[in-house]
Amino acid sequence: MSDELELEQNSTQVEHEYGGSEIQVLEGLEAVRKRPGMYIGSTSSSGLHHLVYEIVDNAIDEALAGHCDEINVIIREGDIITVTDNGRGIPVDVQPQTGLPALEVVFTILHAGGKFGGGGYKVSGGLHGVGASVVNALSEWLEVQVHKDGKIYEMKFARGKVTQPITVVGDTDKHGTTVSFKPDPEMFTDTTVYDYDILHTRMREEAFLNAGLRIHTIDERAGQEQHDDMCYEGGIREFVTYINRNKTALHEDVIYMSGQKGDSIAEVAFQYNDSYNEIILSFANNVHTPEGGMHEEGFKRALTTTLNAYGLKKGILKGDDKVTGEDCREGLSCIISVKLTDAQFEGQTKAKLGNSEIRTLVNAVVSEKLEEFLEEHPAVGKVILEKAMTANRAREAARRARENIRRKNALEGATLPGKLADCYERDASLTEIYIVEGDSAGGSAKQGRDSRFQAILPLWGKMLNVEKARADKVYGNDKLTPVITALGAGIGDEFDAEKLRYHKVIIMADADVDGSHIRTLLLTFFFRFMRPLIEHGYVYAAVPPLYKLTRGKQSRVAFSDPERDAISAEMRGDNPNAKIDISRFKGLGEMDDHELWETTMNPETRTLKRITMEDAVQADAIFTLLMGEKVEPRREYIEQNAFRAVNLDY
Structure with a gap:
């Protein structure tokens, strides 16, 4: 029974005295x-x-x-x-x-x-x-x-x-x-x-x-x-190699460093790759800390300070040039593991480490050992700095692109995309937006929706694969800008969930190969540039029906082959020879507004799949595998998993 339900029930009891007898002492494991x-x-x-x-x-x-x-x-x-x-x-x-x-x-x-x-x-x-x-x-x-x-x-x-x-x-x-x-x-x-x-x-x-x-x-x-x-004798070095297995490393060896102060131990291993994304996984006493904490802070500060100092010393950076922390972490795969006697975790779920002395230890270890490494491996140092400098230039280009968008919006006096059919409700927790593949499906969705709380944004043309693009290419992209603007929360570092205009972001695409591709491209974009959307459970996939079954004036829909067969048998009833017309929906655009509402958009009858991100390493790996530059791992994956594919294209 939920606490809310208990409170509702208690509130209906009149003049009930609250005394010592009301206090429960739960014995043992009760x-x-x-x-x-x-x-x-x-x-x-x-x-x-x-x-x-x-x-x-x-x-x-x-x-x-x-x-x-x-x-x-x-x-x-x-x-x-x-x-x-x-x-x-x-x-x-x-x-x-x-x-x-x-x-x-x-x-x-x-x-x-x-x-x-x-x-x-x-x-x-x-x-x-x-x-x-x-x-x-x-x-x-x-x-x-x-x-x-x-x-x-x-x-x-x-x-x-x-x-x-x-x-x-x-x-x-x-x-x-x-x-x-x-x-x-x-x-x-x-x-x-x-x-x-x-x-x-x-x-x-x-x-x-x-x-x-x-x-x-x-x-x-x-x-x-x-x-x-x-069994991994190399420990977290091998962890980094595993994370980078489908990426192209920029230097051969994983950089590893460790140090100890008293009973506290810190280990860090990292390697750069040619992607534009960072992945930092941190652990305290083997407990994953998804929200980071002091050990991550110590690492990030030391990495940025050390790379800037090295770049200036070697003349790779000139004068007042500096690379930011984000620049230094582009393409970084890193594992941080600390072990300490009295770990202080923030929150019951242990998502964040709060021991300030660990920040000092990690900072000291990385500052000292990374400086030594760079002095001994100048070629690797140059590669890392050049990567960071390129990231810096791209970030500056992205900033200009953002400013251009803001100026354009200010001049035109409109901040929402023209194709967006917005809803009337302004409380984001009560609203939802359907991002719909194609104008025809978008038209049906606009006609069929409940405009009080449902917004519709049609997409058209080929979407950008952000796995192969930096932020500056994402800003100003005519296919992605309407999505960014409609959601209203910004992207990347500027993403602010508080400004999100809808708390259900629903991807509605055809149940075929093209629809799957659209979903994957959009999810890659959300994962790389709006990750809190997925982390906070705001992203959903609509589940449109696959079949329409008709007998006379009666019609029903089915979402799978087994359901199709069961409904078909049910509609025949006592007459096994009764004719049932079964047609497969080729796309959302085939449905009229009433069908689309009843099957895919009506909260009372629809099916939505919430997109979750249980495992950051696995999520990063699968997006890299499916959408990245390397063809061979993708081919192997398809060959190994093709037998699992169902409902591709008829």
Whole structure:
């Protein structure tokens, strides 16, 4: 039940006294089952996979402490997860404060673990002592075996409650921990089915971040058997190589540097490529920090300062010439990984690192080591500076293009594109814009829409592939300018979500190859120049029907082949020989305004797909692969995945 619903219900109760009896004290793990989203973010697919990460984080903490070098993550039949490690094994002796075995404490009491006080672990990720107990609370059942001191210890739980106390079940010459659990369908009502690719991607990231740690991901489910063995002795150097695998590197070797102060360690690896985009991935104690923080600030400041100082010293930059931070990061692929004893994350989701001392450490490491590298590799230094200077000139050209657009708009007295059919509502949270392929479909959409809250912007002609263009080519492009202007939030560094005129940006294109191409080009543009649009969940794809089925005066539409067949059988009813006319929509323009409204635009009946960006590395890679300069990787991708293509062109 949502908090809002509870409040609405409570407000209907008259003269209800609010006293001490109204205060609930949730015992043990009941709090987790009452509000699971507080602990794992959500009970959707992301929360389901988060359970695995919490158990794996505990194993990786053992690796960080130098006691574990191999982890197995297994999806078994029935979507049961098993995680094994060869660490020291969770302690099984009695924990003094509680009088309970430490193993039981770890799995049944919140904020209990070896991550407090610096005794068990100097650095750790995870949920700071709640990970194992939260997984236990949200599992239908959980079993743990510990190989330690020559014995195998076992405990079993159901929905957080002990069902088998700690028991010695055998002898062993091994050491480590095995945790198996089945997520509770009472908690995860959307799905309890694991996606191997999601887990594999996350575990590959962990393997990159922990040089020499071997991680196996195994799918044992019938028909889905897979096994990946990942171990990267080069650590984050190999991570950068992986990110750049479909790009053309500007220098052969990945630049790597590391440093330490006290218990804090900083590692940075980066390499430039010939693209116009930057990708910086930062981590603190192996936890991805998508909003950056002090470690990213320290890196960016040191990179800009060092490159400018080097350029002036070598005469590559003249006089007052300077390159900005953005110029210095064009075409950069970079991994920043820091490990520290008391990581302070901003926000519950740990999106941003707040330790100011880490900014100082990263800045010092990069400033010193990059200066040394550039002195020893002058050819690489020259390539990097020339790339930054070219970016600077292009940025200046983009600035002029922006100014020209502003002046033009000011002179003409109109800021919105002529083809835009705007809506009347001015509250952006209530409005939506359909970006429609073609004038004919745009005409039907304008006629069929609800003009109170739906705006229509038709596109025409060939769209610019921004993957192969700098910002100066994007500004002033006659196909993209109407989109930029209509949305009203600017692009690139100037993008401001607060100024966005519509909170649903819906791409409506034909269900064929050309339509897919239009969608990909637009999404590439949004990803590269308006990324917050996707990150904040404002971008959608409309799902137009594929078929129209008619019997007499009755007509219906279908969105897939199976649905077509089911509707056809339903319309025949008791007469298997009844004639059903089935036609395939060749494009949106074939539909009249009423059909387009009912099938694709009516909020009561339409289907929209929200465009999300779960994995920045994967998103960057796929846009580079599909829209970039290199043909060979794209050909390989098409050859490997062509069998999956459906509904291309009839």
